[in-house]
Amino acid sequence: MSSRRHADASIERRIKRLLGRHNLDLLKPQKPDAKVLAHGGYKLRDAATGAIVFGETPYPFSKTLEEIEAYVVSLDA
Secondary structure, three states, X not given: OOHHHHHHXXXXXXXXXXXXXXXXXXXXXXXXXXXXXXXXXXXXXEOOOOOEEEOXXXXXXXXXXXXXXXXXXXXXX
């Protein structure tokens, strides 16, 4: 496991803690396609309704961890 993968896992855990405060779930694709692997790989779902709230446009799982984190931080502002 590379150090980048460790860093991503650490960021994911931190983001999941933040998302819990807003009742949101972090989703990753089970079988990512080439577009997802190249540009993103995450989206957010409202845990209560199941509605996707961020990361579905321009294609599913289009957001990076950094974009997800910025979105969640903006919810606290």
